[in-house]
Amino acid sequence: HKYGAHLFHTSNRRVWDYVNRFTSFTDYVHRVYATHDGEVYPLPINLGTVNQFFRAHYTPAEAKALIAEQAGELAGTDPQNLNDKGISLIGRPLYEAFIKNYTGKQWQTDPKDLPAGIINRLPVRFNYDNRYFMDTWEGLPVDGYTAWMERMIDDPRIHVTLETDFFDESQPYNKAALAAAGVPVVYTGPVDRYFDYSLGELKWRTVDFKEVRYDEGDHFGCPVMNFSDADVPYTRAIEFKNFNPERADRQNPDRTVVWEEYSRFAERGDEPYYPINTESDKALYARYEELAKAEPRTVFGGRLGTYKYYDMHNVIDTALTAYEQQVEPLLKK
Known part of the structure; x- marks a missing residue:
């Protein structure tokens, strides 16, 4: 994970069969959480997120009605940017809590100046399923990405x-x-x-990482923690050991490594x-x-x-x- 969190997932049989020629996969299932205003919420936006945020116990139908009402301020319009698309999907309160500032940090660009399609990568669910991906197959390469790539080029016809x-x-x-x-x-x-x-x-975005070491066995309790508020300069933090719970017996029980992820405009050489x-x-x-x-x-x-x-x-x-x-x-x- 030299370049951040990369999780393999697909519903494409051709792709799955192809990659399994070079690696097997763990049974890892990706789940993400977000810190907002001092609380931790499950992502993507789901019924658990909605009920925790509004301090309610809405049913799926009630949550749908609530969000439809809140998104109604843009009813009848075709969202032309991410800001309007976000409001039209989940209403202003949830959008401003979990997406607006995170996206602004991620792109260093006002969401009003970003294309509407970006928001499609954050689905909204009216159940308590907080799996990040909904694909048929998901996991991490058992021996890591480097071993996977090495096997792909291990052929006498390939010269690197x-x-x-x-x-x-x-x-x-x-x-x-x-x-x-x-x-x-x-x-x-x-x-x-x-x-x-x-x-x-x-123009491109790039990512810088700051390594932080903690004298504790587990800092976040999950692999990826998003930070949705503008006063936290980084977008998310990655705690590597939580990607591989199957390796717990080989991990240091008293220390952990976290990378804070900072997003910025790329320059030549980045x-x-x-x-x-x-x-x-x-x-x-x-x-x-x-x-x-x-x-x-x-x-x-x-x-x-x-x-x-x-x-x-x-x-x-x-x-x-x-x-x-x-x-x-x-x-x-």
Whole structure:
């Protein structure tokens, strides 16, 4: 988890069968909690969250009616941004408690300036099910992600070269040399970098981590704790040992390690995590897409190459499809 919390989940049989060629998975089920105004609540927003927040004991039907009433202030409108979409889904009180400030910290952007679609990643449930994902399969690789990746490239036909800059013409495997040789390339780096930022730079979010050690066996009691209030500078904290309760006998019972996660705009040289996806960014990416069409032997993929947010199972599925539809035909030429 060098890059934060990454949980594998999918309902796609093709993806599940593919990844199980390289790793088995634990039976971990992801659950997230949020601290707001001195209290801890279950996420995603569910009946337990609603009843705790409003100090009530609503039935599912009553909770639906309450939220519909609170969301009614925007009735008849088509939400054009995250702020309005959040209010339209769960009403202003819950939105402002759990989503507004968290999202503002995460994106360093006023939610009114963020696309409405971002909020779709936080479902609302009118039951007490607080599983974060609802997919058929879920878990963590038993031996970790590194072992998984090592098995994927453990083939005599695969040669891995590290510390190689694709754009440095002094390197043997560089963009110009491969293009001159007509070698098919699957490029998963930043699409704007591929074209030397000729049309401008696409904007990204990145994440910084601060490690905190506690002289106690368990600090949060869960793997991920969100912090929904604006006065806490980080978005969430990750307590690693709680991802792997099956390893409890190998963990220090008196100490724990927590990473606080801080979100900010990415600069050149940073690790880009999340595309900003403002309307201007979408328009800029569309122009880069047109340039990419003039590179018939280069396949652009991944978050960076397509300027899209992908979960792991999504990007694996798109990679398998890209191989079948784009890469394999190139290899046959």
